[in-house]
Amino acid sequence: xxxxxxxxxxxxxxxxxxxxxxxxxxxxxxxxxxxxxxxxxxxxxxxxxxxxxxxxxxxxxxxxxxxxxxxxxxxxxxxxxxxxxxxxxxxxxxxxxxxxxxxxxxxxxxxxxxxxxxxxxxxxxxxxxxxxxxxxxxxxxxxxxxxxxxxxxxxxxxxxxxxxxxxxxxxxxxxxxxx
Amino acid sequence: xxxxxxxxxxxxxxxxxxxxxxxxxxxxxxxxxxxxxxxxxxxxxxxxxxxxxxxxxxxxxxxxxxxxxxxxxxxxxxxxxxxxxxxxxxxxxxxxxxxxxxxxxxxxxxxxxxxxxxxxxxxxxxxxxxxxxxxxxxxxxxxxxxxxxxxxxxxxxxxxxxxxxxxxxxxxxxxxxxxxxxxxxxxxxxxxxxxxxxxxxxxxxxxxxxxxxxxxxxxxxxxxxxxxxxxxxxxxxxxxxxxxxxxxxxxxxxxxxxxxxxxxxxxxxxxxxxxxxxxxxxxxxxxxxxxxxxxxxxxxxxxxxxxxxxxxxxxxxxxxxxxxxxxxxxxxxxxxxxxxxxxxxxxxxxxxxxxxx
Numbered sequence: 388x389x390x391x392x393x394x395x396x397x398x399x400x401x402x403x404x405x406x407x408x409x410x411x412x413x414x415x416x417x418x419x420x421x422x423x424x425x426x427x428x429x430x431x432x433x434x435x436x437x438x439x440x441x442x443x444x445x446x447x448x449x450x451x452x453x454x455x456x457x458x459x460x461x462x463x464x465x466x467x468x469x470x471x472x473x474x475x476x477x478x479x480x481x482x483x484x485x486x487x488x489x490x491x492x493x494x495x496x497x498x499x500x501x502x503x504x505x506x507x508x509x510x511x512x513x514x515x516x517x518x519x520x521x522x523x524x525x526x527x528x529x530x531x532x533x534x535x536x537x538x539x540x541x542x543x544x545x546x547x548x549x550x551x552x553x554x555x556x557x558x559x560x561x562x563x564x565x566x
Numbered sequence: 567x568x569x570x571x572x573x574x575x576x577x578x579x580x581x582x583x584x585x586x587x588x589x590x591x592x593x594x595x596x597x598x599x600x601x602x603x604x605x606x607x608x609x610x611x612x613x614x615x616x617x618x619x620x621x622x623x624x625x626x627x628x629x630x631x632x633x634x635x636x637x638x639x640x641x642x643x644x645x646x647x648x649x650x651x652x653x654x655x656x657x658x659x660x661x662x663x664x665x666x667x668x669x670x671x672x673x674x675x676x677x678x679x680x681x682x683x684x685x686x687x688x689x690x691x692x693x694x695x696x697x698x699x700x701x702x703x704x705x706x707x708x709x710x711x712x713x714x715x716x717x718x719x720x721x722x723x724x725x726x727x728x729x730x731x732x733x734x735x736x737x738x739x740x741x742x743x744x745x746x747x748x749x750x751x752x753x754x755x756x757x758x759x760x761x762x763x764x765x766x767x768x769x770x771x772x773x774x775x776x777x778x779x780x781x782x783x784x785x786x787x788x789x790x791x792x793x794x795x796x797x798x799x800x801x802x803x804x805x806x807x808x809x810x811x812x813x814x815x816x817x818x819x820x821x822x823x824x825x826x827x828x829x830x831x832x833x834x835x836x837x838x839x840x841x842x843x844x845x846x847x848x849x850x851x852x853x854x855x856x857x858x859x860x861x862x863x864x865x866x867x868x869x870x871x872x873x874x875x876x877x878x879x880x881x882x883x884x885x886x887x888x889x890x891x892x893x894x895x896x897x898x899x900x901x902x903x904x905x906x907x908x909x910x911x912x913x914x915x916x917x918x919x920x921x922x923x
Contacts, residue, residue, distance in 0.1 A: 401764050405771035412779040424786040431793035438800035448810040455817035462824035469831035520849070527842035539839035543862035561833045 472536040475563035479510035483535075483560050487512055490529055495522035496554070509559045511540075517551040535560050572735060573770045578760065580738035581650035584682050585640040585750055587657050588612070589624075589696045592635045596628060600635045602747065609639060620750045622658050625693035636695050642750045651759045652742045653751040657697055659733050660685045662741065665694065667728045674724035675711060679704060681730075686711040688722065840896075843923045844870070847894035855879045856887055859913075869896075869921035873903070878912045881905070888916060896923035 443451070476482035480503035488501060491514075500515035518526065523544065530537055540557045547553040572579070592600040592608045606618045619641040627634045640655035647653055664676040664687050676687040676694075683700025686707040696714065701707030708725075715722050733741075742749065749756065828835070841863065852858065856878050863872040876887060884905055891900045897920040905914040 397761075398764070401768040404768050405775060408772040408775045412775055416779055416782060420783055421786055424783070424790050428786070428790045428793035431790070431797040435793065435796040435800045438797070438804055442800065442804045442807060445807050445810060448807055448814060452810065452813055452817060455814065455821060459817060459821050459824060462821060462828060465835065466824055466828050466831070469828060469834040472834040473831065524842050524846055527845065531838045531840050531842055533838060536834040536836060537838045538833070538836070538865065539841050539863075540865045541863070542841050543860070544845075545860040558839075561831065 470563065472534060473561045473563040474510045474535060478505070479560070479562040480505040480512070483510040483512050483558075486533070486535060487530065487537075487558065488514070490533075491516065491526045494526040494529060495519070496526050497551070505562065508562050510562055511557065511559045513557045514555075516554045516556070517547055518554055519551050523552060523554055530558065568735065570770070573763075573767050574774055576764070576767045577735075577739060578651040578742070578763065579649060580652040580654060580735065580742045581647040582656045582659055582733065582738070583642065583644070583646050583653045583750060584700060585620075585643050585655035585657060587622075587655075587697055587699065588619075588639040588641070589698070590637055590639060592637060593629075593632045594635060595632050597633060600637070605637065605747075608637075612639075620655065620748045622655060622661060622697075622745070622748055624661065624697055625695060627690075627693060636693075638697055640748065640750055646751055646755075650751070651756055651763055652738075652749050654738065654741055654745070654748050655750055656680065656682055657685070657699065658741060658745060658748050659738075660699065661687070661694060661697060662737075663730065664689075664697075664726075664728050665692070667726050669726040670724045672724070673715065673720050673722045674726060675708060675722050676726045676728060677704060677708065678728040678730055683707075688715055688720070689726075837922070839865070839870075840923050844872075844894070844896055844920070847896065847923070848874075848891060848918075851890040851894050852876075853883065853886060853890060856883055866919070869898075869919070871920075872918045874916055874918070876914050876916060877908065878914060881912055884912065884914045887914070891916065891918060894920075896920040 474482050474486075484501060484503040488498060492498060496516040496518045498514055498516045500513075502513040504511050504513075530539075538559045540559055541555065542557075543555045545553050590608055590612055592604050594600050594604060600623070602618075605621055609616075609618050609621075619639045622638045622640060624636040624638060626636070638655075638657060640657060642653075660678055660680065664678055664685075667676060669676060669689055669691070671691045673688065673690050676689050678685045678687075680700060683702055684704035684707045685697065685699030686701065686704075687694050687698070688696040688711055696711065698711055698714075699707060701710070712722060751759075844863070845861075848858070848861075856876055859875045859877055861872060861874040863870055878884060878887065884902060888900045888902055891897055897918055899919040901917050903915040903917050905912060907913070
């Protein structure tokens with residue numbers, strides 16, 4: 388007894404149903420569900436890989452913090468040293484003159500001209516004096532060992548004709564409040 | 567699993583069922599297969615107007631009158647299996663099993679015992695002439711077939727025994743395809759069952775597609791879960807070191823501020839100008855008979871530069887003076903800018919450049 392194949396609308400529906408289901412599933416999967424899933428896990432994998440490379444180990448971070456704290460401590464020390472070597476005053480030029488003029492006078496310099504001014508973050512002292520060679524060297528050595536940062540910008544020495552040497556000196560010190 | 571695959575493949579289920587075996591024969595012109603009409607005519611000769619049952623072709627023998635086909639009509643016996651679209655008589659499978667046995671060339675009996683009973687076939691060489699069964703006892707079956715053979719003048723002494731085995735679904739489907747005339751299930755019932763089977767196959771196919779969809783979704787979901795887990799662990803690691811990272815950022819910012827402050831005050835960190843060392847160094851290198859009349863020094867980008875006027879006794883002392891000044895610590899370059907006679911001696915202007923010692 389041979390079987391007759393199913394026919395009619397029901398048979399067509401039976402034949403088409405799997406294809407329709409497959410088509411819908413494929414469309415839904417490829418365009419919505421699987422696409423979203425793929426995007427999601429790719430983003431997660433990428434983020435995880437990025438974090439794995441970027442985020443350092445706690446031990447390395449601790450070492451980094453220790454090194455930075457040491458650097459900061461050294462920099463603070465240098466900054467304190469720098470601040471200590473500037474002229475901190477409301478009138479830095481007068482303060483610089485007050486520090487150097489008595490000291491040079493004490494070294495035997497006969498001051499003939501003193502001019503102090505403040506300009507561009509520098510306190511400048513411009514002076515003319517008479518002193519013998521030893522007094523001159525002694526005064527310059529005292530200036531060199533001063534705790535204040537002193538920068539000799541111009542210096543000249545010449546015979547004055549009657550014994551001591553004529554000295555012209557321009558010295559500058561950084562002000563505490565720089566522009 | 568095989569049943570599920572058969573359902574998805576739309577393959578029919580084939581079952582075996584016991585049936586009566588009514589031996590007969592049909593003669594056709596030489597070399598031709600028996601037609602359904604010929605078999606029906608032979609059935610009418612034997613059973614009158616009763617419906618034609620399915621049949622099994624046993625074997626053929628060519629005679630001067632044509633080809634004689636031995637066959638068995640198989641009227642159903644007892645209830646038929648309910649879960650098959652095609653039901654074959656058990657005798658068909660028995661015939662296949664016995665045909666697979668090797669036997670003598672002459673007349674002999676082939677015997678096989680199944681769960682239904684004993685089957686006995688009368689064979690001439692590889693050709694089956696008759697098949698009877700199932701008998702409740704083997705001896706009774708053998709005795710009956712021997713009696714039939716003896717009545718036909720056939721002497722049988724040899725017996726070949728076959729071994730029963732259950733057919734596989736594939737073998738049953740093969741038999742049903744090669745012997746469509748042997749299906750003992752009524753056509754209307756076959757069609758009804760086939761329709762039902764096709765419905766189930768369509769549902770199964772849709773479910774299989776949904777299962778594949780779900781499996782792929784679950785597979786991707788598993789990958790998603792793994793990826794989420796990896797990312798989560800890295801996020802957790804980031805959260806655990808976040809205070810340390812904040813501390814590093816704060817320290818870097820603080821260090822940058824300190825570096826800026828120091829950069830602004832970098833002049834305050836430079837050592838004080840050592841003019842006294844330069845002057846004392848120059849003074850120590852002045853040869854006897856030479857004196858400096860004036861010296862002017864000013865700061866330069868790389869250090870300092872100076873210009874001095876020296877009084878020397880003669881020309882030959884100019885270069886030794888310059889050479890001596892070159893050995894002063896901090897002096898990098900000494901050049902004679904001019905030299906001229908001055909009274910009884912020589913006046914030379916020298917230019918010096920150097921760095922702060």
